[in-house]
Amino acid sequence: MASLKKVLFLSVLSRIFLILYTILCGIVNTDYDTSGHKGSIISSLIRWDSIWFLGISESGYQHEQAFAFFPGYPIFVKIMSSFTHLSIPLCSVIISNTSFVLSSLVLYELGKITLHDEKKAYRSFLLFLITPSNIFMSSFYTESIFSFFTFTGCYLIQNFQFVGKNRIRSICKLILSIVFFTLSSTIRSNGTINSGFIIYSLFLALKNWILSQRNHHQQQEKKKTEKSKNNRSQEKKKTTQNKNKNKKKNKKENQERKKKQQEKPKQNQKEIENENAKLKGKITFFSLLIIVSKVILVSLIIVISLVLIFSPNVYFQYKAYLKFCKGSTIKQTPEWCLLKIPSIYNYIQLKYWNVGFLNYWTPLQIPNFLLAAPMIFCILVALIRYIKNDYKRFLTLGIAKSGRSKIGFFSNDTFVYIFHLMFLGFVGLFFMHIQVITRFVTSSSPVIFWFLEDYLSDQKVHKFKKAILLFWFVLYTFIGPLLFSNFYPWT
Template sequence: MVVWSLRAKIRFSAIYSRHFIFALQFFSNHLVDNYEPKDHKPFKWIPVPELSEKKSIMDEIVIFLLDGFKNQESQMYLHVANNGYVYDNTLKVFPGYPLLLKGALYITDNSFIHQAYLLQLLSFLINTGLFILAADIIYSLSRLVLRDEYLAYKAALLFCINPSSVFFSAHYAETFFSLCLFLGLYFLEKNGMGILSAVFLAVASFTKDVGFLNLIFIAYFSMKNVAVETILFVRKRKNGKSPEKSIPDIFQDIWASTFFPGICNVLAATVPFVFFQWFSYTAYCVRSTNNFHADLLKNGKFRKMPPMPNENISSWCMDDTPMSYFYIHSTYGNFGIAQFRDIDELPLLLLSLPAIVLIGSQIYNFFLVNRRYALRFGLIDNALLGIPKLRVPPLVPTQSLPRETFIYLFHSIVLVVATSIIYPAQEVTRHLCSGSPILYWIAALATTPAQTSLVPILNLKDDNREEVANRVEKRLNLRNEHATILLQEKECGDMGNLVKFFFITSFLVGTGLYANDYPWA
């Protein structure tokens, strides 16, 4: 009988979770009536060429199987992939994922299916494939940062059933963004700032606006490299030892290893955002010769079409620094916390509360255990200062992640604040699930039974040994594609049970609500 490795188990979990999401949206879509909003008109994708009344067999199959995924903001992604940026409210969607769909559509034969339905099919298949890769990569990243096989494995399994899981299968950019982000962070942790980290972080920034916050990681790794080089040099001089390098040599090393790669990575994270703002300005504020399809022109009420009279130009075009970003979110996106004007909207705010509480509690626990390290912003290790290294308290009793996760916790704070201000509050969890691995690490630690022994990683290259797998996963599970410890572990405390309840309930209920177009998904 085959004994599966932990990495193989993660891949199977990712595959089966996508199958389950697909089945759940299918039954929800066909058994429950769709929600019909009364107070606003949601964006609707206008497929080009126009849909005909006579549909092929493949058209009918896609409608029958995948129609539950074509709701809410996914309409914008499909519209941009199909037609480009025709209406100004579609500027809320960054171009990375639509371009990926457009490229896949270009190389695929659509003679047997209408282009609109082929686009939906490709989106679902691409997201499924990318999700499996993302689960694999978050496992590799977790091994690098957490240095524990059990926690890394558990975090990857939790990613497969994350609270916003339906958005990773629907026509959204979440899966593509997560994959690029995790790859960028993986290469940043493994090799430092280099070409690979720059490329993947650039693609992430081109895919979602919150990718701009990856600058935090780049700045942190740059400052840490400078701090290490400087402290080592000063210590040698202070101890009367002759440094191997002079001050000019140190500056040269810092430039070569930190400043230059850092500048390249900063440009990689910022240029996509700046480029998209420039594109928006040229597309919507400058007279254009674009010829749009007649079916799109009929719906110009969604946008002031170029070419356009000067008096109809969007107000942001007249700003000293004409940026569409804040205008689009404030005009079309219910600008964050400011949207709450009625007590009836309070449940929408509560939807993101569990994830925010999890992060807040971890920050509190982390500061209790690593106060001095946190106050030094995680830049300076005791060993570098010549101070005896403090004994690291056990992770499970303290419920504090390793101190290597400091910058990820800091990034999550900024991510929560930024998305709470810019996006509707109920979307904060979605951005946390796709924009950071920290939620999965916190959940992995919280759901670890007190009697469980963690499995420190001694060799990062060795992730397939059966001996290690047996210490993490149950022997019978390693011979079974479906079963994992995730739902089998019982004694994980009140917090652990609440975390499991949050993940599983959101996974199930959220998918059903989304498939029927409810805003609480």
């Protein structure tokens, strides 16, 4: 059985190896593009988009293109540099690698409560250590810190309940999960879709609470009916005893007593039925009132969480609007300022990076599609396998539970992550630069590692397919730092 100490040790060891290997690759080889960041031993970790983050941390948003990158990560790096007086590149490497170690710990703990199997959780964690996007997890990129905020938010909101001994602790965890998901939306734009975890968990908790209330009322009704039956049986016993005592008495007296004794149970039974009907009406009205209040409370929490999680994105867009549209010294007003909903982020993604629906689906991008092919394969197979195993659960949005599998990738608790993966896959495949999909998914979705663990553990899967997948992990882990550190294009 694994322990947190072992998980922590392996996580730290993997980061030490990757940093040293990347630095060595940068020293031994000559950069393809020599215009990158230089001047320190860790400069091999400051490549491509890292240069944008470095510029934002040092000087803020000086150029329009810089608004393609969210401010959360550069702000954290800047704050750390101010307090520790360490260089910004060094602070970025410390934050990224610390975040990766913390993400590993959280992924392991999240796996235990979601998969309900510690061994599967541990094997999933091992796959995370050799993730194909490894180089981006240790460099001046958002992948590691985004993973940490997202995985932690998921861990805190998992199995949220309104009732029980730990309901106060659950509410505290709910508040913290909203905080972490809000932090994730300061790092990357897709942090806003983490609000789906909050919405799903609250509605699931509400559904479970309503079912528990109904079961509780049914048990109470059974107890009342059993009690009334016992009362009637006792009345019958008394009547039989009275019959035996009054055998020697006059027939007329016996007849009168029999009539009275027969009328009494009927009256008692009618009184009990009337009381039960009144009580049942009160319970129904009272329970309905509680359910309505709970629904209002859940809706209010959802609205508050949505406002908080989306607020960094809205504020970021608003600051850009003030800079370029309202208080601009530029002679010509930018095009996006004239839109009904001005959004500099969407405008820049389209103008400078050609991000849009099917914009990347051209013959020239076939090599990048091949580079992303393993991740596309994993997403498709994960969705197909899950839906085949329990299509009812999938089609009913997790309401219907077949109970086919209570542990592992097909656990009931992995359902929401499947929908999350499906959304990420759709956006990555049809809207983004396709080669980015590998690091986009592996830094956002824990279920991809749960699927791979299940796939590699499945005896029905051919060994050759398993070997190819493991080779993909190892190859990208080793070739990624080699190409990235020398400014060669890499995912």
